[in-house]
Amino acid sequence: MQELVEIRWHARAGQGAKSAAYLLAESALGAGKYIQAFPEYGPERMGAPMKAYTRISSKPIRIHSQITNPDIIVVLDPSLLKIKDTLDGWKETSVLIVNTNKSPKEIRESLGLRSGKVYTLDATRIALDTIGRNIPNTPLLGALIRIMGSPTLDEVLEELKHKFSGRFSEKIVQGNIEAVRRAYEEVQSE
DSSP states (O other): OOSEEEEEEEEETTSSHHHHHHHHHHHHHHTTOEEEEEEEESSOSTTOEEEEEEEEESSOOOOOSOOSSOSEEEESSGGGGGSGGGGTTOOTTOEEEEESSSOHHHHHHHHTOOSSEEEEEOHHHHHHHHTSSOOOHHHHHHHHHHHHOOSOHHHHHHHHHHHHBTTBOHHHHHHHHHHHHHHHHHOEEO
16 A cells, blocks of 8 residues: 555445545554545535545645545445546546446546546445445445455454444344445456
8 A cells, every 4th residue: 555545435425435434544543554534515415415535644644635636536426427526636546436337448438537547346236235225335445445455354344343333233234244345356447
């Protein structure tokens, strides 16, 4: 992992982007990294577009602002790709992860991306199969950690168990664990 990784999450309120951003950061903290995670809301209503941010570093983080040039962009709702600012700050080395049943090549072509890397995952299907609700955050978290390599799958699953146990039924906890594992295996690259 590079010294500082900046991740911007694009979702609709209620899809769990804030929770995923925090869960990723707390997993990295447990692995000895420095972290930041925070949301940005527009109109606070279910279904409204929102962003969340995660920074992970091997050194103290002195930046205290939104992420404008992300290393990784995670899109929980593919309709948000039509919103102009979703890909703002795209770099030649950026990574895009999209919740879709389309291939990475189809997404690249539809967006006209000439650089970076594109990954896709049908996180909605995995969420419906494993937890019975269209909340694609944990599947996309599984795809993200596969791509990043750190924190590890075990570190994220341990943090997930810790955070979700007591708040949710054992069935929901196990469903989310299965969602992360499946996504880790099923994410598609170019």
